[in-house]
Amino acid sequence: MENRTARLTVLIDPRKKKLFEEICVQRDLTPSQVVRRLIRQYIIDNAGGRELPEWLTVAAPRGEE
Numbered sequence: 001m002e003n004r005t006a007r008l009t010v011l012i013d014p015r016k017k018k019l020f021e022e023i024c025v026q027r028d029l030t031p032s033q034v035v036r037r038l039i040r041q042y043i044i045d046n047a048g049g050r051e052l053p054e055w056l057t058v059a060a061p062r063g064e065e
Contacts, residue, residue: 008035 012020024031040056 053065 020034021031024034043056044052
């Protein structure tokens with residue numbers, strides 16, 4: 001897992017944000033956990049020939065995405 005955090009600001013439609021947050025609550029996840037998981041998977045799927053660090057390719061424990 002990464003040792004530092006950085007802020008990512010995303011502008012989205014308020015209706016999508018509301019639905020996203022409702023679904024996160026239903027799945028007992030925070031929006032940040034879901035976004036981290038999505039970004040991680042996006043990097044893995046689109047890395048091309050890049051060598052990825054082990055901390056990115058090993059499954060993270062729930063809540064530590």
